[in-house]
Amino acid sequence: MENLQRELMELNFHEKSNDLYKFKQSDDLKKITEPHISGLRSALFGRFRSWLGDVLQVELEPVVDISCAKYEYTDVLLCHDDELEGRRVAFILYLVPPWQRSDGGTLDLYTTDSNFHPQSIVKSLVPSLNTLILFEVSPVSFHQVSEVLTRDKCRLSLSGWFHGPSMERPPRHRGPPVPRSPHLPRDETLLLEWVNPVYLDISYQEQIQEEFEDSSEIQLKDFLKEEKFREVKEALRLTPIQWTKRGPSNKRCYEAASMNTLPQCVSACWELLCSESFFLLLSNFTGLRLHYLCPADDDDENKEEEKKDVRDAEATGSLTESANASREKEAAREEYALDLVLPFCGADWQSEFGGFTCYVAKEEDEELLTVYPEDNSLALVYRDKETLKFVKHVNHKSLSDSANRAFYDFSFVYYE
The missing domain is CATH 2.60.120.620 (q2cbj1_9rhob like domain)
Structure with a gap:
């Protein structure tokens, strides 16, 4: 031996x-x-x-x-x-x-x-x-x-x-699709209350859209007003929120918040990301038609039909938390989807702790893009159905010098 x-x-x-x-x-x-x-x-x-x-x-x-x-x-x-x-x-x-x-x-x-x-x-x-x-x-x-x-x-x-000869495998079971929700009827006062004013400037939104259309991804630093971000971060850390483990374990390993146990400020942040005004803001950032009021490229006679279609733009979302593990890998059922991640991970979060999001081409190992989490930095990534994503396992190095450090994020997928 x-x-x-x-x-x-x-x-x-x-x-x-x-x-x-x-x-x-x-x-x-x-x-x-x-x-x-x-x-x-x-x-x-x-x-x-x-x-x-x-x-x-x-x-x-x-x-x-x-x-x-x-x-x-x-x-x-x-x-x-x-x-x-x-x-x-x-x-x-x-x-x-x-x-x-x-x-x-x-x-x-x-x-x-x-x-x-x-x-x-x-x-x-x-x-x-x-x-x-x-x-x-x-x-x-x-x-x-x-x-x-x-x-x-x-x-x-x-x-x-x-x-040797493989054992017989039963047909793979597919669970129900993740439920989707239309936007909430909330007006722009919610944006004024929560979002850093620089991102509400129309000319700056045009610059963001140009950059996004070039690379299909962007990170918007200091996205929320500082006092709002701090309030949500403290509430996530100190409030006894009920977390439920999501599985099965071979596909995902994280805990999702039970919405009825969220403190008021966290619920309000959730509503912001689900709101009609935020769908419009995302459309301005990306050029995607996430709302029927967004400009269309088609002829005028198609406008009313488009309004009917795009009114149904939807999103899926979750608030997730992990102290030592987080993994999810998925592909959108539609041709394209817009991923949003807003992390609450601590100003001293390091890449060696894990928690970063990787995008890979289907049946390929090479990474197309890695998005590293950063406090109050809103990440937007546009991907097609052949692109898979996963969140890297959050390891115990994240706990090595602080018993209170944990990894939270708001994670949404928006569809045209």
Whole structure:
């Protein structure tokens, strides 16, 4: 074991980070010639694989699939099921120092509901040196590696899959669409009360629209009046708001506010972002037709029909909070959508804490855009249905020097 650990620690490791995970991984080990790595590989994918196939009564294929992972402080692997064509049995061999539950990094196993969605953690396994974990890859094999909380230990493991015929998967269940709401009938007095006056200047709105049309995104700093922003921020921190966890855990991990428990100033801020006057303001910022009074490019005879269509412009929105995790990935059902995020994260929020929003092209890993949260900075992003977004896991570094720091945001999607 000691020689195996030494050989593994001398390998080259690469940082892996996306919506699902953050850790370091070695290259594929199937051609590594170091004696203890190659010896273990031969044992696992030789006689051991034959024995495992006999136990399962499954013909396992002669495929070698093995790598080494290092999880250090704040590294994490969020809820997933491992299902990929050919994977039949997953294995993990731990090569860790003495490990406690308080160190994090547990292997958490989930129950599933009737729609095969992960529901709740039913078992947490603490890593232990020279322990081999095996589980079948199936529609119910949801698991995660919880965030590593220790600063001075490395969670080293070998892991991979034995390949064979995949288990039958039931049809994927699609939940109901997120409900949408038309704008609230609130006039411009709400804007005058809440919004920094510089953003109500027509000539400045034209400049914003030019910049937005060039890049399809913009961040408007100091958007709310300072005293209003401070009032909402304090209320979020000090008021006992009821938060409800949103799931399923393999798709999203955050808490949403129950609207009837919001303090008055937070409700008023929510109303601002839902108001008719704000729809008009956003239209001026972006050039999108979010309100029927916005200028149209079509001929006059189509105006009345357009009014009828655009009167129904809608938005979805939520107020979310996270102390240690936040993840959501989605694509708009329509061709295009306008995302809005207004963060309340603290003036000293750092990118290494997470909480930033990443946009990626569908079925691509490369990021198209990353929007970093900043107090009182309104972010607007126009995206098509082929563009996915996720909020990066908020980790325990955010709590390292302040027990009161938390991550809140208003998150809306507007449709023409």
